[in-house]
Amino acid sequence: MELPPKFVERVLRDLGTAEGRALCGALDAPPPVSVRLNPAKTGTDRLPELFPEVLPGGPGGAGTPQAVSGASVSSGASGSAAFSGTETPPGLPQLDVAGRVPWCAGGLYLASRPQFTFDSDFHAGAYYVQEASSQAVGHLLGGAAVRGARVLDLCAAPGGKTTLYASLAGPEGLVVANEIDRRRAAVLADNVRKWGTGNVVVTTCEPRAVCDFEAWFDVVAVDAPCSGEGMFRKDPASRAEWSEGGVRVCAARQEEILREAWRALKPGGTLLYSTCTFNRDEDEGVLERLLAAVGSEAAETEERPVDGAWGVVCGRVGAFRTYRFYPHRAVGEGFFAAVARKAPDAEGRMRTPRARRAVFAPADRATAAELARWTLDPGAMRFGTVAGSCYGWFAAQADAVRALSEALPAIYSGVAFGQVFRGVLKPDPALAFHTGLNRGALPVAELDGPTAVRYLRRQDIPPGELAEGMNLIAARGRALGFAKRIGRRVNNLYPNSLRIIKQD
Numbered sequence: 001m002e003l004p005p006k007f008v009e010r011v012l013r014d015l016g017t018a019e020g021r022a023l024c025g026a027l028d029a030p031p032p033v034s035v036r037l038n039p040a041k042t043g044t045d046r047l048p049e050l051f052p053e054v055l056p057g058g059p060g061g062a063g064t065p066q067a068v069s070g071a072s073v074s075s076g077a078s079g080s081a082a083f084s085g086t087e088t089p090p091g092l093p094q095l096d097v098a099g100r101v102p103w104c105a106g107g108l109y110l111a112s113r114p115q116f117t118f119d120s121d122f123h124a125g126a127y128y129v130q131e132a133s134s135q136a137v138g139h140l141l142g143g144a145a146v147r148g149a150r151v152l153d154l155c156a157a158p159g160g161k162t163t164l165y166a167s168l169a170g171p172e173g174l175v176v177a178n179e180i181d182r183r184r185a186a187v188l189a190d191n192v193r194k195w196g197t198g199n200v201v202v203t204t205c206e207p208r209a210v211c212d213f214e215a216w217f218d219v220v221a222v223d224a225p226c227s228g229e230g231m232f233r234k235d236p237a238s239r240a241e242w243s244e245g246g247v248r249v250c251a252a253r254q255e256e257i258l259r260e261a262w263r264a265l266k267p268g269g270t271l272l273y274s275t276c277t278f279n280r281d282e283d284e285g286v287l288e289r290l291l292a293a294v295g296s297e298a299a300e301t302e303e304r305p306v307d308g309a310w311g312v313v314c315g316r317v318g319a320f321r322t323y324r325f326y327p328h329r330a331v332g333e334g335f336f337a338a339v340a341r342k343a344p345d346a347e348g349r350m351r352t353p354r355a356r357r358a359v360f361a362p363a364d365r366a367t368a369a370e371l372a373r374w375t376l377d378p379g380a381m382r383f384g385t386v387a388g389s390c391y392g393w394f395a396a397q398a399d400a401v402r403a404l405s406e407a408l409p410a411i412y413s414g415v416a417f418g419q420v421f422r423g424v425l426k427p428d429p430a431l432a433f434h435t436g437l438n439r440g441a442l443p444v445a446e447l448d449g450p451t452a453v454r455y456l457r458r459q460d461i462p463p464g465e466l467a468e469g470m471n472l473i474a475a476r477g478r479a480l481g482f483a484k485r486i487g488r489r490v491n492n493l494y495p496n497s498l499r500i501i502k503q504d
C-alpha cells in the first residue's frame, strides 16, 4: 500500500524535499521492535540509569542528528552510565536484546520479533510490548517527579502509557486510566491487572465526565485519538484510513479533549499532550488553540533535558515545549509530545462531583484479617468489598478511589483479591499478578515452559508439581495465576478471557 499522495505532498512541502523524502523512506522500512520492562517484576530498578549516547547495535542506530531547517535539535544532558547494549537484563534470557531505548529506563530494542504469545513472561506482565518513541512520556514528565502524583490518563487504552505512569506513580500515587470505548477499556483493565501495581482506577466515560473532577490531578496526559500518520510503518492498513478530512475531524476532537483536560489539571500541575501523527494541525495547532482559549499566561514552561544523540526534534508553542520523534531520525515510530505546567496562580478550584451511588462496603474484621495474610504490606492497604468481591486499595489514595468510583463508571480499581468463603479467600486471578502478593500465603508451583503454555491455554496440566489445594502457578519465577489440585485432578483457574487461543 502506497503512502497517501496528499500526505506525501504535504510532508515534502512542510519539511523540504530531502527531509520529506527521508521521512517517507523510513515509513517504508521495517519497524524496530521494542518492549518496556516492568521494574517490579524484572529488577530493572537494579540496573544503572540508562541514557547512553549511542545505541550499541540498536536497530538503525540512533546516530547523530543532522541539522533540521526550521526546527531546533536540542542537546541537553547526555545522562550517566554507559552500558553495553548487548548486556542481557536479569531474568529475561529469552529476549534477544539489541540495545536500550535511551529515553526510558527499562526500554529495550529487540533484535527480532519473538512470538510474544508463547512467552510466559509476556503473560506475567514482566514487560509491555511498546514502541520506543511512546516510552518517552515518562522522561518528558520528569520521571521521578511523578512518584506519589495523581495522574489522569485521559485516552488510555490499550494501556501502554498507563502502565508506565503506574510504575512511576508508585503506591502513594494513583493513575486514573480512562477510555471512552468500552471494549477497549476492557483490554486496558486486563493490561492494568497484569502490570500488577495496584494503583490504577480504570474508568470508561467521555472525557467531560472525568474532567468534572476539576483541578484534581497533578498530571493530565492526553494521548489523543489522531489521524495516525506515525503508524503508517507499523500498521500499513492505517494508510488507507487517512484523509485530509480525517485530519480536520481529529484536530477538532483533540481541541475539545484538551480543553477538558485543562479543567482537570491542578494549578501547578503538568499537562502532557501527545499524538502519533506528524501534521501541524493536530499537533502545534491544537496547542495554539488551547492557549488562545485559556490565555497564554495560564501556562508555564517545564524544561526537560533531551540528548542530541536521541534524534528528537525540539520546538515550542508558547509555554509548551514540543518533541517530535521522526522515524528517520529517532529509533521509533512517529510521535509528537508537548509539555507545559498550568501556572500555580491560574484559575481552578478543586471540585469533586457528587457521588451517584455507594459502591464500597468496608470489609469486616475477619475478612480483612484473611486478606491481610495475602499481602506483603497489609498496613499500606485498605480492604473493602464491591458487589460481594474483596478489593484492596493503597491507603494513600483509597478516598480518591472511592470518590471516583462513586461518581464515574469504574470497571476496575486497586487489586481484586477475590471472595472469602467461610473465612478462606478464593483468590481472583488478578491477585496472582499483584506485585505485593505474599507468596507465603499458599504453595507455589513452578512450571516448565511447555507446561506453562498449556496452563495459559487453560488446558489440563499434570498434578506433579502442585500441592493439594490452591496453588500459585509460576513460570521462571513469575506468577501467572492459580490452580487447585484435588487428588489427581487439577482445576486450571486461568481466566477464559485471557487464555491463549493462537495455534503454534
Ligand SMILES: C[S@@+](CC[C@H](N)C(=O)[O-])C[C@H]1O[C@@H](n2cnc3c(N)ncnc32)[C@H](O)[C@@H]1O
Pocket (backbone or CB within 6 Å): 134, 154, 155, 156, 157, 158, 159, 160, 161, 162, 179, 180, 181, 184, 206, 207, 223, 224, 225, 226, 253, 257
Ligand atoms: C492513541 S490511543 C491511546 C493509546 C494509549 N494511550 C496507549 O498508550 O496505549 C487514543 C484513544 O483515544 C480513544 N478515543 C477515541 N475517541 C475519543 C474521544 N472522543 N474522547 C476520548 N478518547 C477517545 C480511542 O478509543 C483510543 O483508545
